[in-house]
Amino acid sequence: MCGIVGYIGKRDAYPVLIKGLKRLEYRGYDSAGVALISNSGELHVYKAKGKVSDLEQFVADKDVSGNIGIAHTRWATHGEPNSTNAHPHISSSGNLSIIHNGIIENYSTIKRQLQDKGVEFKSETDTEVLVQLIEYVQSSQQVDLLTAVRLALREVIGAYAFALLDKNNPDQIIAARQSSPLVIGVGKDEFFLGSDASPIIEYTDRVVYLDNQDIAVITRGKEEVEFCNFNNERLEHEVQTVELNLGQIEKGGFPHFMLKEIFEQPRCLQDSMRGRVNIDVNHVVLSAVIDYRRQLINARRFIIVACGTSWHAGLIGKQLIECLCQIPVEVEYASEFRYSNPVIDSRDVVIAISQSGETADTLAAIELAKSRGAFIYGMCNAVGSSIARATHTGSYLHVGPEIGVASTKAFTGQVTVLTMLALAIGKARGTINNADYEKVVSELSKIPEKQTKLLECNDHVRDIARIFTYARNFIYLGRGYNYPVALEGALKLKEISYIHAEGYPAAEMKHGPIALIDDEMPVVVVATQNVLYDKVMSNIQELKARHARVIAIVTEGDTRVKDLADEYVEVPQTIECLEPLLSTIPLQLLAYHIAVCKRKDVDQPRNLAKSVTVE
Ligand code: G6P
Secondary structure: OOEEEEEEOOOOHHHHHHHHHHHHHHHOOOEEEEEEEOOOOOEEEEEEEOOHHHHHHHHOOOOOOOOEEEEEEEOOOOOOOOOOOOOOEEOOOOOEEEEEEEEEOOHHHHHHHHHHOOOOOOOOOOHHHHHHHHHHHHHHHOOOHHHHHHHHHHHOOEEEEEEEEEOOOOOEEEEEEEEOOOEEEEOOOOEEEEOOOOOOOOOOOEEEEOOOOEEEEEEOOOOOOEEEOOOOOEEOOOOEEOOOOHHHHOOOOOOOHHHHHHHOHHHHHHHHHOOOEEOOOOEEOOHHHHHOHHHHHOOOEEEEEEOHHHHHHHHHHHHHHHHHHOOOEEEEEHHHHOOOOOOOOOOEEEEEEEOOOOOHHHHHHHHHHHHOOOEEEEEEOOOOOHHHHHOOEEOOOOOOOOOOOOOOHHHHHHHHHHHHHHHHHHHHHOOOOHHHHHHHHHHHHHHHHHHHHHHHHHHHHHHHHHHHOOOOEEEEEEOOOHHHHHHHHHHHHHHHHOOEEEEEEHHHHHHOHHHHOOOOOEEEEEOOOOOOHHHHHHHHHHHHHOOOEEEEEEEOOOOHHHHHOOEEEEEOOOOHHHOHHHHHHHHHHHHHHHHHHOOOOOOOOOOOOOOOOOO
C-alpha cells in the first residue's frame, strides 16, 4: 500500500508527480504529499490530509517549480492520517526528504537509539526513522549519501520501496527496494519512478523493475540508472518494455472504474483465454503445464494461498481441481498459512493467487512453502510483480489493470485461469474423459458471449438496489460452486457500501444465521439450476416462512424460484462448474448500485487499499 512517484528530467516535475499520484491512488488515499527542489535550489515540501485532490487544492497558490521531485499517497500504518504523518518526511537538517512504501519493523529500536543521540522526531511514522538514520550515518561517519544509504539499510529490518532527495544535490534521486514494488521508467534525458508502471507509461514504455536489496542511483544527464547492492557491488538490470496503454487505466466514459471493470469482463475473459483455449479442436494449452508437466500432474496435493477476493477464487479452484484432476486441494488464507507450521514438502504444489502480485502475506506464504521444497505456481494479474517473480512458474490472468479497489474482473479472470489449469492437468492425468473435457472447454469459450448478454441486467439490478439501499445487514447464500460466489457477493457489498453482509453455504443457515431472519433482512440466494437446485429451493422456502426478503439469482427460464422470490435476476444457463463466471456478475452490480445509491466512494472505499504490501 502507499503509492510513490518520482521524476527527474527537463519537464516541470509537479504535474508529472500529481498525475502519477492519481494513478496510484488505488494504493491508499489517507494523505498525500510532494517534495520538489526548485530551480533556485529550495526544497519545497507540501502535504495534506485526504486525497490527492486535497493536496492539489492546498498547493494551488504555492511555488511548485522545479524539475526534480518525489510524491506519495498514503495508506496509514504508523500514526493517524494527518499532514504531519504524511510523506515526504524530512531529516533534521532539512536537507533530505524521503517517500516510503512498506513498514520498518525495527523502527522503534532505531528511533530510541537516534533520540538518545539527540535526534528529534516530528511524526509518529516508521518512515521518518529511515531518513533520520540515513542522515545520522552520513554526518557521523562523514560519508557520501549513497554510502550512508547502504550502511543505514544494513540496520533496517522490514519492507520498503523508497526514494530520497537531497537538497544539496538537485541532480540525483536515490531509491531502494526490499519487498515493496518499485519501477523506474527510462525516458530520453529523464527518469520516472513509480510503485507500478501506471504513472510512467504516458512518457515511456522502457522500464526497469527493482529486485530486493537493490539501490538505484538516478542521475540527471546520464543515459542509464546505476544499481548496486548493500555491499556496493554493481548490478546490471535489463530495461524491459511494458505493455500497458493509457486507455487501460482510464475510465473510458464510465462513472467509476468498478463499473467499467464489471463491463469489461467479457473482453477480459477472451483475452485471458486467447492462445490458451482453442475452440476449433476444443483444447486448452497452458504453457506452464507443458513446461512443468511432471511437477503439476504428479502433485500429491495442491495448496492454494491467497487473500480476500483471490481467496474466494481459490475456493472455486479447489472444487474445479478436485473434480477434474482428482488431486486433493487445500485453500489457505496466506496470512494464516505464513505463521503456521504446515506439513508440506516437494510433492506439494502451492498455487499463489494474487491480482496485484504484491500482497505481503501471499509473498511470505510463498517463501515459507519454497523453503520447505514445494513447487510454486503463481496466478497474478500484474505482469512483472513480486509474486510473479517469486514463483517457479505460473499463468498471468491477462485481464488488464484493475483499478477499482473492489476486485471484479480479476476474480472472474482468476476463476477462468483456474478452470484452464484444472482442464489442462485433468487431461494430462486422464482424470477427465474426452467428452466431458471437450464439453467444458467448449462451454468455457462461450462464457464471454453469455456475460455480454447477462450484463443487460444492469438497469434491472439498479432498480433492485434502490429498493434495498435502506438495509443494515445482508445475507448471501449459495451452495457448491456458488458458495464462494455468495462469499464474494457479501465481500463486495461490505467493501463499497459499508453494509454488514455475511456469506454462508445455504444449508448452514439453519445452524445459526436463520435466527437473524425477519422481514427486514434481505437474503441474496444464488439458486441456479444445478444438482443442488432442489436443496436450495428448500432453503428459500425456509427463508420465506420467516418473511425474509429474497433476491434470487436464477437460471434463465426458471419459474419455481421466481415465484417464491421477492426479486430475481436471470443468468444464462451453463454447466455447473462454470456458473460462478456468470452468477458473480449480478452480485457485483448489486453491490455497485447500492454503494452508488448510498453515495459512497465506489472506487476508493474508506480504510481499504488495492495493493496490501503490509502484513
Ligand atoms: C485487498 C484488495 C482486495 C484483494 C486482496 C488480495 O484487500 O482490496 O480486492 O482481493 O487485497 O489482493 P491480491 O492482489 O493479492 O489479489
